[in-house]
Structure formats: structure tokens, C-alpha cells
Amino acid sequence: MDDLMAARSQMALSLGFHIIFACIGMIMPFLMAISHYKFLRSGKEKYKVLTKAWSKGVAIFFVTGAVSGTMLSFELGLLWPEFMKHAGPIFGMPFSLEGTAFFIEAIALGFFLYGWEKFNPWFHWFTGVVVGISGLASGILVVAANAWMNSPAGFDYVNGEYLNIDPMAAMFNDAWFTQALHMILAAFVATCFAVAGIHAWMLTKGKNSPIHKAALKISLTIGAVAAILQPISGDLSAKDVAVRQPAKLAAMEAHFKTExxxxLIIGGIPDEENQTVNYAIKLPGALSFLAHGDFNASVTGLDQIPKDEHPPVTVTHFAFQIMVGCGMLLMLTGIVWLLGLWKNKRFIYSKRFLGLIALLTPLGFIAVEAGWFVTEVGRQPWILYGIMKTKEAVTPMPGIVYSFILYAVIYLSLAGIVSLLLVRQIKNLDQNPDLSLPSNT
Structure with a gap:
């Protein structure tokens, strides 16, 4: 493994872990706030127990997200110094604002965790809402910085110099809205279905039902709505990518020839050497419609892109298919859940359906990871699209492979610790005497 691949692998590993911590850290506070609101309005003890349990999970992921995010910040400077030399002054604003949002989130979380019986109940609830809002703001600001890498703005690039810098234009670049919308909805889908899956699994095991049923209803209802909205944001993103990054769209769809x-290709195995896709289902005109809103529109293929600027087609295509496939399955499950709440509650609380929800626990995060592969691998060979290639930005320092191994050990250890803490929290939840209350409490 050469240093460039080691540096890219280290960033991929770091992002792959951090995105899970970040998604849960952004969305869990909202679930916590909904449960807390229900407790304040109804006085039912099960919602208080659930709120406290979820708040402990929020605290765990806040800490792990802070650690993994800090490591990522250092990696940007250590692994990609040439990129940061030019990019830092341009897109530093969203990162500085993200730091502010992080501090607000930390203060609000402290108030919430230690504010039981000390604050006015509704002020206490409000601090939990602030945790969610500030966490969401942090996520949007970080995605805005990534969107800038896909859609550079806020400067003039003249003879290798970055002039007339406008940080606001850089932050609100052409890609930030579609990327932020798609990422936030994906975070809601992934986190809510994962939470629902855990509680559905506990229900199938015959554990105390009041708190798990309440948790399932809150999380899966929010997740179902987000899953239904996600294809709309995906369509907006695809149309945006078709205009700004035609090479990425071509790689996503394994679209080799302009026509x-x-x-639209469903499935299939790309053959990059012969520029064909084997074993694929093809829907005539559908890609033209999805990309440009016209079944007869021309879609740029890789034949119009210089060969040294082609993204890795196979990885990007498979990742895109996995993302869409997982998203569609979660959307269909969400529709069934919402219909069941309306028409047939017996079915959605049956062991068979609860078992399906439990099986879907990791699917949202698989889709999130696949989506980031599409975003990052599909941008290659550029680190700053159309301006700076990844190989031009990597550090000249040798031995990056050892750094990659070290970071892999750290992140795997962190994931193991978090998993153990969560298992303990779930066990403690079921040992709580309040769970023996009748289901109508």
C-alpha cells in the first residue's frame, strides 16, 4: 500500500466510524425530547424512564463523536497539508461555527443530564431540544464544508493562486443544500430504524413491553416519515450532480457512453475495460428523466470525460446501488408501519413484523456508509473538484501506512467500548422496576 492509498484509507476509516457516531449524536436528542415531552404532558412514568435511558445514550455518543471528530480535524492537517494550506482560509468559517454549535450542545447537554428535579420542567425539556438543534447545526455545517469540496466557490483561481476569497459564498456553495438535506434525512432514517430495531428485538424476547413499545412507536414513526421523504432529496441531489459533476453521475450509473x-441501470456488474454493464436491468429513458426531467435528454457518459479524471466506476456503482436498495427497503417498511398504526396495530406488533424491524437495525447505517462512498470515491481523482487532485494534496511524509494501522486500532477499540456501554444500558433498562408497570401507564 503506497502512502496515497494509506492516507485515503485512513480518512475513509475515520469518516466511516465518525459518521455513525455523528448521526446518532445528532438525532437521538430529538427522540429524547419527544419522549420527554410525552412524559411532561401525560405524566406516564414509562416516558420518563425512556427519556433518561436515551439521554445516557446521547451522552455516550456525544463523547465518542467529539473524540472521533477531533481526530478527523487533526488528520486533515497532517495527511492533506497542501489542501489545507489553500482551503483553510476559504472554508474555515463553517468549521469555526461548528465549534460554536458544539460548545452550545455541550452546555445544553450538561444542563439536561443534571437538571432533573432542579430546573423548571419545561426549561429542562427545552435544554434537551437545544442539544438536538445545535447537534443538527453542527452536522449541516460540516456537510457544507464537504459540499465545498464537491462544488468549489467563494474564490477566484488564477494561475495557481486563490484570490478574492468570500467565506460566505464558500459556505453556501451550490451543493450545500442538497447534500445537507440528503445527509440529515439519512441520519434520521439510519438512527431511528436502528433504535427501533433494538427495541423491536427486546419485544420479540418477551421483555417488559411498556417502554419498548413507546420507544418503538416514537423512533419508527419518525424514521418512516424520513424514509418516505428521502427519495425526494435523492432526486434533488441526482439532478444537482448531473449538472455539477457529470463524471460522478456516470460512475454511479456505470454510464459509459453519452446518449x-x-x-437507468438497476444492479449489474460494470466491466470498465469493455465499457459495458453485465447482468443489469435497464429502464429506457429513466436516467435521462431522473437527471434532467426529460426522457429524451442527453446524459453525459464517461466517454466525454478525460480518462485520467474517471472515478472508480465499480466501487461507486456498487455503493450507489446498495444505498438506493437499502433506502427503498426502509421506505417500504416505513409505509407498512404507518399504515399499520392507522389500520392494523395487531400486525405491526406481531413477532413476525417486529423480527423484520430487528433485522433492519443496521440497514440505515449501511446506506449511510454507501452514500459516503458515492460522495467521496465518486469525486476522485479530485480532492477539490476540478482544481486540486488528491495526489497533489497528500503529505510527503513517508510511513503513512503505520498511522493507518494505529488509527484502525483506536477506532476499533472505540467502537468496542461504545458497544459494551450500549449493551449495558439496554440491560439496565430492562432491569428497571418501573418497567413492570401496566402497559397503560
Missing amino acids: TSAP
């Missing part, structure tokens, strides 16, 4: 009425 009108371009077919």
Missing part, C-alpha cells in the same frame, strides 16, 4: 434517452 439521449439514457437508460
Whole structure:
């Protein structure tokens, strides 16, 4: 493994772990706030127990997200010094604002965790809402910085110099809205379905039902709504990518030749050497419609892109198919859940359906990881699209492979510790005497 691949692998590993911690850290506070609101309005003890349990999970992921995010910040400077030399002054604003949001989140979380019986109940609830809002703001600001890498703005690039810098234009670049919307909805889907899956699994095991049923209803209802909205944001993102990054769209769809009425490819194995896709289902004209809103529109293929600027097609295509496939399955499950709440509660609380929800626990995060592969691998060979290539930004320091191994050990250890803490929290939840209350409490 050469140093460039080691540096890219280290960033991929770091992002792969951090995105899970960050998604849960952003979304769990909202679930916590909903449960707390229900407790304040109804006085039912099960919601108080659930709120306290979820708040402990929020604290765990806040800490791990802070650690993994800090490591990522150092990696940007250590692994990609040439990139940071030019990019830092341009997109530093969203990172500085993200730091402010982080501090607000930390203060609000402290108030919430230690404010039981000390604050006015509704002020206490409000501090939990602030945790969610500030966490969401942090996520949007970080995604805005990543969007800038896909859609550079806020400066003039003249003879290798970055001039006339406008940080606001850089932050609100052409890609920030579609990327932020898609990422936030994905975070809601992944986190809510994961939480629902854990509680559904506990229900199938015959554990105390009041708190698990309440948790399942809150998390899966929010997740279902987000899953239904996600294809809309995906369509907006695809149309945006078709205009700004035609090479990425071509790699996503394994679209090798420019053509009108371009077919949408479902599945298939790309053959990059012969520029074909084997074993694929093709829907005539569908790609043209999805990309440009016209079944007869021309869609740029990789034949119009210089060969040294082609993204890795196979990885990008498979990642895109996995993301879409997982998203569609979660959306269909969400629709069934919402219909069941309306028409047939017996079915959605049956062991068979609860078992399905439990099986879907990791699916949202698989989709999130696949989506980031599409975003990052599909941008290659550029680190700053159309301006700076990844190989030009990497550190000249040798031995990056050892750093990669060290970081892998750290992140795997962190994941193991978090998993053990969560298992303990779930066990403690079921040992709580309040769970023996009747289901109508």
C-alpha cells in the first residue's frame, strides 16, 4: 500500500466510524425530547424512564463523536497539508461555527443530564431540544464544508493562486443544500430504524413491553416519515450532480457512453475495460428523466470525460446501488408501519413484523456508509473538484501506512467500548422496576 492509498484509507476509516457516531449524536436528542415531552404532558412514568435511558445514550455518543471528530480535524492537517494550506482560509468559517454549535450542545447537554428535579420542567425539556438543534447545526455545517469540496466557490483561481476569497459564498456553495438535506434525512432514517430495531428485538424476547413499545412507536414513526421523504432529496441531489459533476453521475450509473434517452441501470456488474454493464436491468429513458426531467435528454457518459479524471466506476456503482436498495427497503417498511398504526396495530406488533424491524437495525447505517462512498470515491481523482487532485494534496511524509494501522486500532477499540456501554444500558433498562408497570401507564 503506497502512502496515497494509506492516507485515503485512513480518512475513509475515520469518516466511516465518525459518521455513525455523528448521526446518532445528532438525532437521538430529538427522540429524547419527544419522549420527554410525552412524559411532561401525560405524566406516564414509562416516558420518563425512556427519556433518561436515551439521554445516557446521547451522552455516550456525544463523547465518542467529539473524540472521533477531533481526530478527523487533526488528520486533515497532517495527511492533506497542501489542501489545507489553500482551503483553510476559504472554508474555515463553517468549521469555526461548528465549534460554536458544539460548545452550545455541550452546555445544553450538561444542563439536561443534571437538571432533573432542579430546573423548571419545561426549561429542562427545552435544554434537551437545544442539544438536538445545535447537534443538527453542527452536522449541516460540516456537510457544507464537504459540499465545498464537491462544488468549489467563494474564490477566484488564477494561475495557481486563490484570490478574492468570500467565506460566505464558500459556505453556501451550490451543493450545500442538497447534500445537507440528503445527509440529515439519512441520519434520521439510519438512527431511528436502528433504535427501533433494538427495541423491536427486546419485544420479540418477551421483555417488559411498556417502554419498548413507546420507544418503538416514537423512533419508527419518525424514521418512516424520513424514509418516505428521502427519495425526494435523492432526486434533488441526482439532478444537482448531473449538472455539477457529470463524471460522478456516470460512475454511479456505470454510464459509459453519452446518449439521449439514457437508460437507468438497476444492479449489474460494470466491466470498465469493455465499457459495458453485465447482468443489469435497464429502464429506457429513466436516467435521462431522473437527471434532467426529460426522457429524451442527453446524459453525459464517461466517454466525454478525460480518462485520467474517471472515478472508480465499480466501487461507486456498487455503493450507489446498495444505498438506493437499502433506502427503498426502509421506505417500504416505513409505509407498512404507518399504515399499520392507522389500520392494523395487531400486525405491526406481531413477532413476525417486529423480527423484520430487528433485522433492519443496521440497514440505515449501511446506506449511510454507501452514500459516503458515492460522495467521496465518486469525486476522485479530485480532492477539490476540478482544481486540486488528491495526489497533489497528500503529505510527503513517508510511513503513512503505520498511522493507518494505529488509527484502525483506536477506532476499533472505540467502537468496542461504545458497544459494551450500549449493551449495558439496554440491560439496565430492562432491569428497571418501573418497567413492570401496566402497559397503560
